[in-house]
Amino acid sequence: MSVTVRSFAKINLGLLIGPPGARTDGFHELRTLYQTIALHDVIKVAVSGGGRTGIEIQCKHRGVPSDESNTCWKVADRALKTWKLRARVTITIEKHLPVQGGMGAASSNAVATLFALEKAAKRSLEPAERLRIASEVGSDLPLFLLGGTVLGIGRGEQVFPLADLPQLDLVAATPGVGVSTPKAFAAWDELFRGPSSLTGASLTTVGQTDRMNMFSQQLYAWLGKQSSPVATGVSARGRNRAEALLLDLVRTGIENDFERVVFPQFPEIRDVKRALERLGASYCSLSGSGSTVFGIFAEKKAAERAAKALVKQGTAAQATVTLGREQYWKRLFA
Numbered sequence: 031m032s033v034t035v036r037s038f039a040k041i042n043l044g045l046l047i048g049p050p051g052a053r054t055d056g057f058h059e060l061r062t063l064y065q066t067i068a069l070h071d072v073i074k075v076a077v078s079g080g081g082r083t084g085i086e087i088q089c090k091h092r093g094v095p096s097d098e099s100n101t102c103w104k105v106a107d108r109a110l111k112t113w114k115l116r117a118r119v120t121i122t123i124e125k126h127l128p129v130q131g132g133m134g135a136a137s138s139n140a141v142a143t144l145f146a147l148e149k150a151a152k153r154s155l156e157p158a159e160r161l162r163i164a165s166e167v168g169s170d171l172p173l174f175l176l177g178g179t180v181l182g183i184g185r186g187e188q189v190f191p192l193a194d195l196p197q198l199d200l201v202a203a204t205p206g207v208g209v210s211t212p213k214a215f216a217a218w219d220e221l222f223r224g225p226s227s228l229t230g231a232s233l234t235t236v237g238q239t240d241r242m243n244m245f246s247q248q249l250y251a252w253l254g255k256q257s258s259p260v261a262t263g264v265s266a267r268g269r270n271r272a273e274a275l276l277l278d279l280v281r282t283g284i285e286n287d288f289e290r291v292v293f294p295q296f297p298e299i300r301d302v303k304r305a306l307e308r309l310g311a312s313y314c315s316l317s318g319s320g321s322t323v324f325g326i327f328a329e330k331k332a333a334e335r336a337a338k339a340l341v342k343q344g345t346a347a348q349a350t351v352t353l354g355r356e357q358y359w360k361r362l363f364a
Contacts, residue, residue, distance in 0.1 A: 033146040033149040035146040039202070040065060042315070045060065057185040064180040071126050073123060073124075074124070087100050105141070106147055144163065177362075198352045201327065205345055218287065289315070305340060330349070
């Protein structure tokens, strides 16, 4: 039996990174707002019993590993062990999302594999088991167990569903470079080791911890406004209110800290953000550690014009929309 699932991307509506060494497990403390969007890969999982057993990854994209390092392989292996099931599992990944693009493609692929595997194997996992498997494999995986607008804390794996923002039009633009997340974190750590050529001044552990705490306070106030009937409505007025709330949150401190280290190393990514701003985006940001930059636009036609302009300039770009939790689950199974 085979099952096909859509594997949706995410963007980060701001991402704050804590100081190095604050956690005993070696990870960084994070604060972020995840948001799923309508761009997606396609995952097909086939399960057969008898004969050979094992997990096979099939993908035409050269940047996708086909061995045990693949996140899809990891979640499938853990699920089979949880069920004590011996079977042949074939996972086919149809890539549309960028590799090393900061859109959570590998993490989303893994969670989509988990959902498809449950159906294909005619087995189920308890919610706690799904969360355990997702958290073990990667920090970004748990958000795709929820979809929509999601608060991420801890190393990003502690996720809390928020009231969805009304649908927003946006452009996701990905220059032709890949950004290694571990290397981006290493560059962030360098900022705490004295004066840096990247920023002109060093960050302090105390100052960054204060920023993290301030973000929590600002987010609490923002959520209070967001929960009002006007903010959560689907009317044009509700949409405008939601955009205003988001921009207010950005102005009061939420941004993507990775921009401080990624832009100096990859100026072509910074140039894409500037291009989106010139094309009329109301808010632009790096997603994750990049290389994808997204811009929010007032309407669909404006987003489509901006995407076409970027493509004409040689940058891969697509107009799309944010995907709320209900739509995420409705559209998950192709």
